[in-house]
Amino acid sequence: xxxxSLRSLTLSLGPLMPVVxxxxxxxxxxELASTLPNGLHDAEVSELTVSYANRxxxxxxNVWVGxxxxxxxxxxxRQAVITIHDFVYCVLDRPDANYPYESGRVLTIDAVxxxxxxxxxxxxxxxxxxxSEWNGFIHIRALEATLRWTGPIVVNE
Numbered sequence: 001x002x003x004x005s006l007r008s009l010t011l012s013l014g015p016l017m018p019v020v021x022x023x024x025x026x027x028x029x030x031e032l033a034s035t036l037p038n039g040l041h042d043a044e045v046s047e048l049t050v051s052y053a054n055r056x057x058x059x060x061x062n063v064w065v066g067x068x069x070x071x072x073x074x075x076x077x078r079q080a081v082i083t084i085h086d087f088v089y090c091v092l093d094r095p096d097a098n099y100p101y102e103s104g105r106v107l108t109i110d111a112v113x114x115x116x117x118x119x120x121x122x123x124x125x126x127x128x129x130x131x132s133e134w135n136g137f138i139h140i141r142a143l144e145a146t147l148r149w150t151g152p153i154v155v156n157e
Contacts, residue, residue, distance in 0.1 A: 026143060027146070028142075029125065029142065030125060031145075032146070037065055037066075038064045041064060041110045043061045043062065045106060045109055046062070048060075050087075055087055056085055056087065058082070059083075059084075063080050065077065076153050077154055078149060079150045080147050080148060083145065083146050084140060086124060086142055088142065089139070089140065092136075094134075095136055098135070104133050107131050107132070107133055107134070108132040111128075113127060115128065118139060119139065120141065124144075125142065125143075128140070
């Protein structure tokens, strides 16, 4: 769980992962992803909420926390809410018509660095979320991201 303020964050991921502490002011989404065992690779987004009034983006996700070296826990996921604070922009690519963008109930994502040819200037960090089902991206620039675990680790069969 995250505990503390923006100046002192503690992340406890349970028995499979170490505790990561952050003591400076902000953690960007890419920094947050780097504290997770598999980043946001193959995270499953079930809900995306954009609040222009509050300048926040909220993602309800199942984060892949599995260990590739352990067959028993390889497909382990844990539900969380990621909140992206003080976003400057959020642009969704149009899904590729040759991909199954209408078929799923979740979006499989990965967090990656921005493409400078499409990122806009402004405060914070520019990054992209690769959406597998779209063969496209969600482009975001924001100051900070936080993660709150909302469920236990579940091993998918």
